[in-house]
Amino acid sequence: MAEPAAALGEGLSQVGVVEGPGWSRPGLDVAAGRFPLSVERHVGGMVERLVPGVTTVTPHARYYALHGLVATHAEETGLAVPAAQTLLRRAEVALAAVSFTHHPQALAWLPRAHGADALARRLEAGVVTVAEAEVPGKGGYVGNAWGFWGPYAGSEVELGILGTGPMPVPGPRLDRAAVRDGLGEVLELARQDTLYVGDLASLGERLCVCAGGDRPDGAWLARLLCEPNASAEAGSRAATRRQTIQLLARVVATHPVSRFTQDVGQVLAFGDFLTTDPVTRDIDAAAAWRGVALRNYAVGAWRRLWSWLVEQVDGLLPVEELADRFAEELPDMTVDAFLSSLPATQSTTGVPLPAEHALRASDEALPLAELRVLATSALRTGELTGRVRDAFLGQRGVELGPEWVQRRLEEARPMNLRDVARQLTHDLVARSQRIALSKARRGADGSLWLPTRLHEHAGLLYRTSKEGRGDVGLRLDQLGSVLATCGVLRYDDQHWSVTRSGKALVD
Structure with a gap:
């Protein structure tokens, strides 16, 4: 790399233009970031607590049990x-x-084991050379x-399975005997130089990611998650x-x-199930x-609407034209009149009606529906x-929150x-740029990382990629699959049920 002074002189010698400092890499890294409108924080924070x-x-x-097993052995x-890293991989x-x-x-109810997709070519060929497959990076499984x-x-530290530290160490709630009994054979396989897929078939009923519910490690983790004694710790x-x-489960x-x-x-x-059912009406959460x-419907609406707006930007597009496209x-x-046309949101007894769900299932164009x-x-x-209202609103009066929307529409x-749609477009574009700038970081090489897909300059917009429009995860799918793979729930004939052991733990 050129010395700063030399780079500066070299730039001046070329038609008198300074091309840039020699101590940083030229250019702007515009790799897309996440959460461009930052409307997800409240839902994410509440779900983390729940x-x-x-x-x-x-x-x-x-994997909770496997990492505990590796920590124990290490x-x-x-x-x-x-050596611990190699063993774990x-x-x-x-x-x-x-x-x-x-x-x-892949099962309908459970994602593939981690790394299985990256190993697919080797697995379909029937042979896995472990020393090659475990190397991190290109060509490996991770x-x-x-x-x-x-x-x-x-999560493992939260549950007490592991302790804190630079490597997995056993935590106070880890049952070493249970993870050994349930998954100890995995460590034996990990020591082998080559795994032949045909030889592994007989182990699936004991070691597959779907099989924990019938094994000691699953029974231990089910007790840990359901925590029968936690009721005393209000x-x-x-x-x-x-x-x-x-x-x-209910x-x-x-x-x-x-x-x-x-x-x-x-x-x-x-509906009224949460308040009338003899079990759920006594559950504080x-x-x-x-x-x-309920709040997540609004969060999803902002994400879908923003994704649609970004999708309209083809080439260089004035902000005013994007606003017109929304308005059209x-x-x-x-x-x-628009507010008067909305569906009823509650029954005569104050029970929330599925208005948002019905709107999203309608055949209206996305911008209007959202x-x-x-x-x-x-x-x-x-x-x-x-408490329902408190959990719905979160921090009061924040931009793009329900109270903010209600106030804007009333005015x-x-x-x-x-x-109103035209003004909202300008507001959203400005907000996205503020958020991107607040997340911008200077890299070690001096370049600037700006996490955004939509860029604005002198009133013109251009995009580098499209935005996602999926809902914020409520962790219900992941909680359900974890409970299923440790024996609390069961999936049969495209429907879920509570197992006998699961019922004993949650009642």
Whole structure:
């Protein structure tokens, strides 16, 4: 790299233009960031408190046990960090290989074992050279030196399975005997140089990621998650997790559930089941779940609407034209008439009706449908009460929150809806740029990282990629699959049920 002074002189010698400092890499890194409107924080924070120990990236119960097993072995044999990393990766390769032999295709209710997709070519060929497969990076099953421990580490510490530290160490709640009895054979496979897929088939019933419910490690983890004694610790994170599991299990036991987020989510948000059922009406966390489930409709509406707006930007597009495109998707009517056309949000007895769900299932164009969802959600600010309202609103009066939307629409009642949409477009673009700048970081090489897909300069917009429009995860799917793979729930004939042992734990 040129010295700064030399680079400066060199730049001046070329038609008198300074090309840039020699001590930093030229250019702007515009790699896309996440959460461009930053509307997800409240829902994410509430869900973290309601489901401690399970996240959106922890779908498999057996990895909790596997990492505890590796931590136990590393401690007992005095492994240093590099050796522990290698053991963990080799064990994860073995678990993925056995799981593949048991279920070559992904199950309807459970994602494939971590790394199975990256190992697919080797697994389909029937031979896995472990020393090659476990190497992190291109050609291996994972990119990280610690394999898939990272996504699970926080949850494992939360549950007391592991302690804190630079490598997995046994925690106070780890049952060493249970993880050895349940998954000890994985360590034997991890020591082998070559795994032959045909030889692993007989191990699937014991070692597959789907099989923990019938094994000692699954029974231990089920007790740890359900925490039968947590009821005496009112307000603790363990007690809250237990209440969430009780709530999920009760809905499963009383409703046809094939997908947790879709089916359980609607029961949490709408109707009188939570307040009339003899079990759920006594679960304190039920009110918080109702507020969060309702708020998530508004969060999803902002994400869908923003994704649609970004998608309209083709080439260089003036902000005003983007605003016009939004306006053209809406009826020529006043905001007052628009609000009067919204579906009913509650029954005569004050029970939330599934207005948002009906709007999203309609055949209306996305911009209009999602604007209706936002307006419907805003109406709930004056209808919900108590803990449900607190969980729904979160921090009061924040930009793009339900109260903010309600206030904007009330003030705009005499205005044309299309004019309000034009102003909203300008507001959203400005907000996205502020958020991107707040997240910008200077790299070690001097370049600037700006996490955004939509860029604005002198009133012109251009995009580098499209935005996602999926809903924020409520962790219900992951909680359900973890509970299933440790024996609390069962999936049969496209529906979920509570097992006998699971019922004993949650009752």
